[in-house]
Amino acid sequence: MKAENPIEHSSADSVRAQFDTLAAMAGDLAGHFALEPLLERILRHTLALLGCENGSICTVDEAAGSYRKEVDLGVGCQSGQVFPLDEGVTGEVVRARGSVIFAEYAQVRGGHIDGPERSLLHGTIGVPIRWSGSIIGAFVLFSRDPERRFTAADALLLERFAAHAAIAITNARLHAVAEARAREAAVAAERERVVRDVHDTVGRGLADILLNVDEADRRVATGLDPRAALAQARTAARSALSETQRTVLGLGPEPLDSHSLSEAIALELGWAESAAGLQTRLVVVGEPGALAAETVRQVFRIVQESLTNVVEHAAAKSVRVGLVYGDGEVTVLVDDDGHGFDVASLTQAPRRPLRGLGLQGLAARAQHLGGTVHIESTPQWGTRVRAELPVEPPTRDDAAHARWQVLVVHSSAIIRSGLVRMLGLSEPDIQVVGEVPDAKSAVEAYDLLRPNVVLADLDLPHIDGVQLTAHLRAADPGARIVLLIGSVTDDRLLGATGVGAAGFVEQDSDAAAIARSVVAAARGDILLSPAFLSRFTVALTGGAADALTAREREVRALVELGMPDKLIAGELGISVKTVEKHVGSVLRKTGAANRTELAGRSSSHR
Known part of the structure; x- marks a missing residue:
């Protein structure tokens, strides 16, 4: 029997320990974005494997000429402080553009560890943390053993850990950017709401004023007293000013303060009747239930803007408003018999379906609450506006996630069906809006649907996922494409990254991993699935x-x-x-x- 070689056994244990440590860090990285605790876990894993007790991880800002100590263990390295890049081990790493090794810490220029601690530190090693060719940080270890000398092999192993730190830093930065964008989007949405409300209020007031001024002109031309019409114009102007002030202050329309929704709509119909001589009718179907205050406000605003359009543009003789109460939604219809218009001539790109703030505002109001607006019109045959809104709108958080619309692209109908079902079951906030078999169909579907994310197979027939990504990104730089891949070693992944692929997920990943990658792409993040990270670890070791x-x-x-x-x-x-x-x-x-x-x-x- 061959005797076991203790050196070979020790080497095998070392390799296994390296792999286990890297695999543990890969699991830590999956889906975590808080930078400091994640870097601390990576640092602890590394210290345990290399038999050290002291170390730190810094982030580098070369443009600013500084670095920040993010986390340190075992030494008082002034964590959280910012230092110039001409000091410390991190400064040495940046100057060398690579790994540095010192036999004694005392050899480090501008080292920040002073007093008794300084004399206790001996062997020191630092490696750069790189991302996309740039140094974004430094990984530093110190030894208290006077006999310990770090080697090139130690530097190579530490660089592998630095790769995981790079993923953590980049993911955290991207997540921070995504959160900032979400806050900006919330502010923009509120600003858009105020603009819509002001537009509707001012538009209605100006229409009322102009109608009364026109009436005053007609009375002057026929020798009649115009003062009554001018008085009505002044009243309309004061009302518009008051409503605009209420809107800016975030208050609801005044008619809703002391009237029910039906009564407030009846008052608006009365205005349309007196302003344009229209025959009006209000029809209420179903038992009026308790509606959320925001739903009531938006239903009223939709009716108000629709009636303003009728009075100002339709040249109609009659208008009818229907209010239909259902179990989970309320539907409002505004029908007129005016001259109508060609809806198709007003269409634009899918992101902005209708020209004119008024018509856009109708759709935006409904979408704000998770509802829909349909506009049907034929020249000379009138117009119908139909809006459907939920009785209880989604919460702000639900609304923010309800728009993750996904287009699935795969040549296999069975796999497409499986992906649709997997995504639906594992992530309720994902809505698959289409599934197509090839790149040509994907381009057409994207132009029509404008989904948040395209989940496409890399191995599509005729035109593969890389070419599809390039085409969609050229047509829409905001397009987010996640590619299903067979292996992380596929040479095409580099090309896909170059043309702007938002992420990769292996075909044998579980449903949760695929869903997380899709949601991360929709948010503008990069989230590597656990399966992908595991393969990444194998590739490193x-x-x-x-x-x-x-x-x-x-x-x-x-x-x-x-x-x-x-x-x-x-x-x-x-x-x-x-x-x-x-x-x-x-x-x-x-x-x-x-x-x-x-x-x-x-x-x-x-």
Whole structure:
């Protein structure tokens, strides 16, 4: 029996410890955005593996010429403080544009550890934390053992941990940006609401004033006394001013202060009748139930703006308003017999369906509460506005998430159906608005639906996911595309990143991981799924060649000879698809980025 080599056993334990530590950090990274606790966990993992008790992680701002101590353990490194880049180990790392190793901490220029602690620190190592070619931070370890000397191998291992810190820092920054954008969006939404309300109030008031001024002109032309009409115009102006002030102060329309919704609408119909001589009718269907205050306000505003349009533009003889109460929603209809208009001629891009703030405001009011507005009109045959709003609108948080609309693109109908069901069950805030089989259909569907995210297979027929991403991003720079991939070693991923893919998720990921990636993309974040991170870890640590199966070793040998997949399949009597899977597995286990690198490794060993 062959005796066990203690050195080999120790080496195997070390590799296993490295892999376990990296895998644990990969799990920590999945879905977490709070920077300080995440960096602390990464630092603790690293210190435990390298047998040290002291270390720190800093973020670097080269443009500002400074760095910030984000977290430190075991030493008083003034965590949270900002220092110039010409000081400390981080300054040495940035100057070297790479890893630095010191036999004694005393050799570090401008080191920040003073007093008794300084004399207790000996071996010191620092490596850069990189992202997209830039240094965004530094990872530093200190040893209290006078005999400990850090090596190039230690630097290589620490760089692997720095890669995880880079993901944590970048994800946290992106999440912070996404939160800032969400706050800006909330402010913009409130500003838009005020603008709509002011527009509706002023528009109605001006229409009333102009009608009375026109009446005064007619009376003067016919020799009649115009003072009554001018008095009405003054009353309308005061009313418009009062309503505008209430709107700016965030108050609801005055008619709703002391009247029910039906009564307030009846008053508006009375105004339309007196202002334009219209025949009016109010129809209420169903039992009026308790409506949320915001629903009541928006229903009234929709009726008010619709009636203003009728009085000002329709040249109608009659108008009818219907109010239909249902179990979960209230529907309001405004019908007139005016000259109508061509709805199609007013359409624009899907993001702005109708020209004119008035018509846009109708749709925006309903969408604000999770409802809809439909406008039907035919020239010379009148117009119908139909709005459906929920009795109880969603909360602000629900409304913010209710718009994650997803387009699924995959050549397999079965897989498309599965993705739709998985997304629906795992994330209620995702709504799949379409599913198509190829890139051409995806482009057409995107132009029509404008979803928040496109979830597409990388291996689409004819035009693959990279080309689809490039086309959609060229047409709409805000397009967010998440690609389903077979392997993280696929050479096309670099190209997909270059054209703006928002994320990648492996096809064998669970439903929750896919849903998280989609939601992160919709929010403007980058969230690597746990499955993706696990493969990323394997790629960092590499795999021993003897971990390959017998078939994988056969495939590797033929790849190293430069044979394409089709010839390999013929040589081994297996399908091309099976060859592709074996090649992907070989690349993953060896850590090679592509077939060329794999062949190069073989040549260098000969």
